[in-house]
Amino acid sequence: MLMLNESHASKFGLKEAIILHKIIFYVLLNKKDGRNLHRGRYWTFNGRKAWCLVFPCFSHMQIWRSLKNLEKSGALISDSFNKKAYDKTRWYSLSDSMIEEVAKSKYWSKAICKTETYRNKTETPIPLNNIIENNNILDEVKPY
Numbered sequence: 001m002l003m004l005n006e007s008h009a010s011k012f013g014l015k016e017a018i019i020l021h022k023i024i025f026y027v028l029l030n031k032k033d034g035r036n037l038h039r040g041r042y043w044t045f046n047g048r049k050a051w052c053l054v055f056p057c058f059s060h061m062q063i064w065r066s067l068k069n070l071e072k073s074g075a076l077i078s079d080s081f082n083k084k085a086y087d088k089t090r091w092y093s094l095s096d097s098m099i100e101e102v103a104k105s106k107y108w109s110k111a112i113c114k115t116e117t118y119r120n121k122t123e124t125p126i127p128l129n130n131i132i133e134n135n136n137i138l139d140e141v142k143p144y
Contacts, residue, residue, distance in 0.1 A: 002057070012073055015058060015066045020075055022054060023092050024102055028112045036091075038081050043091040045081075067092065074098075 008017035026044035030036045036043045046054065051063045058066070067090070070076040075098050078090050094102065102108050 008075075012070060012075060013066070015062055016070050016073075016075075019055065019058075019063065019066045020070055020098075023070075023076065024094065024098070024108065025111070027092075027094055028102070028108060029115060032112055032115070038079070038091070041077075041093040043079070043081065043093045045089050045091040047089050 002018050004014070004017040004021045006017075008020055011017075012020065023044055027042050030044060031042040036045070048060055048064075052058070052060055055063055067076065067078070071078055074095050076092050077095055078092050080087075080089070081091050082089055
């Protein structure tokens with residue numbers, strides 16, 4: 001099910017609002033689980049193929065453009081915290097203004113409270129068990 005905030009759709013666009021909603025959820029879930037904390041912020045990451053599995057109704061280019069638009073508009077920030085130089089996985093977090101907006105929202109506090117945590121789950125941007133074919137690393141689904 002795709003969820004979005006109507007005011008985000010008006011401000012950022014429909015695709016951007018849908019993607020932003022999911023990133024907010026992942027970042028807050030990581031905060032609740034106490035993982036992916038870097039530079040004082042909680043982050044989420046995914047490879048290109050994994051984002052396409054999260055949003056099967058959007059093409060890779062639509063997702064990429066939407067993420068870039070969300071960065072340009074100041075809703076998201078991105079960085080790289082990958083341990084391997086060849087790992088180009090982008091990490092996303094909420095901007096300061098988005099953190100403030102989410103903190104004031106009763107919706108998000110209720111949604112995250114009801115969500116099961118995955119404290120024992122450890123994820124890395126490129127798992128050690130990746131399949132390598134023709135010198136290309138194949139992405140795996142990494143939902144957090």
